[in-house]
Amino acid sequence: MAIVITVETPLQDDVRAMVEELNAHLNPLSPPEFQFQMTAEQMAEPHTTVFVARSREGVATGMGSLKVHDARLAEVKRMWTRPAWRGGGVGRLLLQAVEALAREKGIHRLALETGGTDGFTATWRFYEAGGFRRCSAFLDYPDTEYSRFYEKLLIEEKAA
Structure with a gap:
């Protein structure tokens, strides 16, 4: 299975369809x-980069985004692999592309918010396998039982 990951606009019909599929799942x-x-439309804003995974035939198989908040913090957003393509490494390739861009931009901390209920168990395992560790709520996310937060430090902070 040959998968290509590219930066694309989310304002395409097949990417919009994946956004709808992700929302229906969540x-x-x-x-x-x-x-x-x-x-x-929010994903198309300048501070967000959208990666799309496509098969050799050009079929959109997954997506993931990097939303930059400032020079130190960026967030993984809108990760989704279509069910028929799961288990083949599409999500891992997307997450690697998101992380690589964050590193290229000199981001110190890559964070994410995901669901906190049992329906997210596979998601937790996925991010943990990618080197993320649990952390406290960040930005203006509420700290509730419905959210779980993860981070990956890309540049270690030096002690003052």
């Missing part, structure tokens, strides 16, 4: 007030 798992979904 919506039943947490109350709406504890879901922090970006629309395709």
Whole structure:
């Protein structure tokens, strides 16, 4: 299975379809007030880079985004691999592309928020296998049972 990861606009029909699929998957798992979904339009803003995984035939198989908050902090957003493509490393390739861009930009800390309920067990394992560790809530995310937070330090802070 040959997969190519490229930076693309989320304002394409097949990427919009993946955003809708991801939302449909997430919506039943947490109350709406504890879901922090970006629309395709928000994903197209300049501080967010969207990676799309495509098969050799050009079929969109997954997506992932890097949202830069400042010179020190960026966030993994909108990670999704279509069910038919799971287990083949698409998600891992997307996460590696997101992390590589964060490193290229000199980001110190790559963080993410994901669901905190049992429906997210595979997601937790995925990020932990990618070197992320649990952390406290960041930015303006509420610290609730419906969220779980992860981080990966890309540049170690020097003690003052």
